[in-house]
Amino acid sequence: DALCDRIIAAGFESVAIGLIHSYLNDTHERRVRDALLKKAPDLSVSISAEVSPQMREFQRFNTVCANAFVKPLMASYLNRLVGRMKDAGTDCPVFMIHSGGGIISVESAIEFPVRLLESGPAGGAIFAANVAAAYGIDSAVSYDMGGTTAKICLIEGQVPKTSKTFEVARTWRFKKGSGMPISIPVIEMVEIGAGGGSIASVDNMRQIRVGPHSAGSEPGPACYGRGGDKPTVTDADLVLGRLDPDGFAGGTMQLDTDASNGAMQRELADKLGIDNATAAYGIGEMVDENMSNAARMHAVENGKELGEFTMIAFGGAAPLHAARLCEKLSIDALLIPPGAGVGSAIGFLRAPFGFESVRSAYSRLSHFDATAINAVIRDLSDEATGFARRGTSDGELDLECTAYMRYVGQGWEVPVPIEVRSYQQADKASFRALFNDCYERFFGRVIDGLDVEIVSWSLRATSQVTPPTPVARTARINAAQVSGQRRMFDAAQGRFNDAAIVERSSMKPGDWVAGPAVITERETSTIVTASRDAILQADGCLLIAAKADA
Numbered sequence: 001d002a003l004c005d006r007i008i009a010a011g012f013e014s015v016a017i018g019l020i021h022s023y024l025n026d027t028h029e030r031r032v033r034d035a036l037l038k039k040a041p042d043l044s045v046s047i048s049a050e051v052s053p054q055m056r057e058f059q060r061f062n063t064v065c066a067n068a069f070v071k072p073l074m075a076s077y078l079n080r081l082v083g084r085m086k087d088a089g090t091d092c093p094v095f096m097i098h099s100g101g102g103i104i105s106v107e108s109a110i111e112f113p114v115r116l117l118e119s120g121p122a123g124g125a126i127f128a129a130n131v132a133a134a135y136g137i138d139s140a141v142s143y144d145m146g147g148t149t150a151k152i153c154l155i156e157g158q159v160p161k162t163s164k165t166f167e168v169a170r171t172w173r174f175k176k177g178s179g180m181p182i183s184i185p186v187i188e189m190v191e192i193g194a195g196g197g198s199i200a201s202v203d204n205m206r207q208i209r210v211g212p213h214s215a216g217s218e219p220g221p222a223c224y225g226r227g228g229d230k231p232t233v234t235d236a237d238l239v240l241g242r243l244d245p246d247g248f249a250g251g252t253m254q255l256d257t258d259a260s261n262g263a264m265q266r267e268l269a270d271k272l273g274i275d276n277a278t279a280a281y282g283i284g285e286m287v288d289e290n291m292s293n294a295a296r297m298h299a300v301e302n303g304k305e306l307g308e309f310t311m312i313a314f315g316g317a318a319p320l321h322a323a324r325l326c327e328k329l330s331i332d333a334l335l336i337p338p339g340a341g342v343g344s345a346i347g348f349l350r351a352p353f354g355f356e357s358v359r360s361a362y363s364r365l366s367h368f369d370a371t372a373i374n375a376v377i378r379d380l381s382d383e384a385t386g387f388a389r390r391g392t393s394d395g396e397l398d399l400e401c402t403a404y405m406r407y408v409g410q411g412w413e414v415p416v417p418i419e420v421r422s423y424q425q426a427d428k429a430s431f432r433a434l435f436n437d438c439y440e441r442f443f444g445r446v447i448d449g450l451d452v453e454i455v456s457w458s459l460r461a462t463s464q465v466t467p468p469t470p471v472a473r474t475a476r477i478n479a480a481q482v483s484g485q486r487r488m489f490d491a492a493q494g495r496f497n498d499a500a501i502v503e504r505s506s507m508k509p510g511d512w513v514a515g516p517a518v519i520t521e522r523e524t525s526t527i528v529t530a531s532r533d534a535i536l537q538a539d540g541c542l543l544i545a546a547k548a549d550a
Contacts, residue, residue, distance in 0.1 A: 004032075013044060018064050023054055059183040108387055122347075132312060154188075166182055196233050199231070229266075233284070237317075370427060397461045402458045502517060515528035
């Protein structure tokens, strides 16, 4: 009571409660919350046992603090949004996509706003997974490049890779461990580079650096003519001939080439004693090389070789850089879906209603307790389905459960998918076999003679969605209609080439064009490098493939 009086007297608007071991027993956290709300019913209170009931208190406390920090602001914003939509005549329910790739009600989003972190890029990963499923691609990497950042996500078996933790607000942009850990279910995306608005500069070692500062949308890149005076990635793309100054955004916006050249000359070329084209080439190569290095590192950390993957690129800037990135990563096939510029938004429409519940519940296989395991699965199922049913009351829900297991004494766990059913004591051997299979797939071998422990659990409940219509790859049929030519810089060859210009809207399935070429549309432009060809597929996707002799 004395603590509650101190908090209320200090005038705090939001409170985070985190007590050690509350992931196992949440009684005390709930009692503190009840005491606070009894004295101050309008106070915003978050407890770690609800926000992130997982072991490792540092991550759990960080997560509940982040939730409490944004909860009043998000509650105010979302309530005003829903209210104004109703005033405008929109009577349908409003839903939000969360970081795990599912859709939840506004009420759930207000209670757990930390789950909205990275929700926009999560929609892009769902979009890419849908494309991969349509083409029957088991190993894909999504590449999302917008105005400020570029992100990748590994997609295997048409399912985006997920994680229980991620970092925000890193002190050093790409350095693991320099940010704030958040422990919530999330589609695992790795920030690998800059975006179209990232600003280029010369550092103390006379090297070109791109980012982390961004020109944003206001004033934007120098070429927007809105007061920006720093060279950005978009300015470099314009100088290199990748963008049409008269046809940007379907011709609705004129780009100022002189402003781009002026910014490039002033901030880079004069300082380095080079011409503008070389400076722009340096920006492009710095961005693409940083991306390829980060993507390669992420793949190695997951035991993968990206040369075996198909890239699916979307976002306003990704199609401008994807072909060059594929060259650096030795990826043969690249897909640019229709609507690439708004891929994340399309992904929202593909997402199921769903919620993932997580909980730490420790047990050893040597002391296998089927009753306790069934209780954990039942509690997780009730919680996850309860949230999912707020969005949909019709149809069956798909339930997917994962046990996070490790050898006794290890520091980190291996995710092991298990069935959602009632278990018996005789199932102890099946848990060990599932763990051995996953561990061997990750590390190449199992360790005999060591006990195995289950550290935590997650259960995801999702509504059933209509699977995408299968698409067979379309072969070359006719040469695409070329509307003109443009001088465009090819980074691999280190020179300007005459590139064919093709309007994507004029292409029919089977139409193809040999690189170098630029395929234009209202949302973005797709660059086809000299070593690649582009073929329009039956569903409108552009397949950019390496030439057989390249």
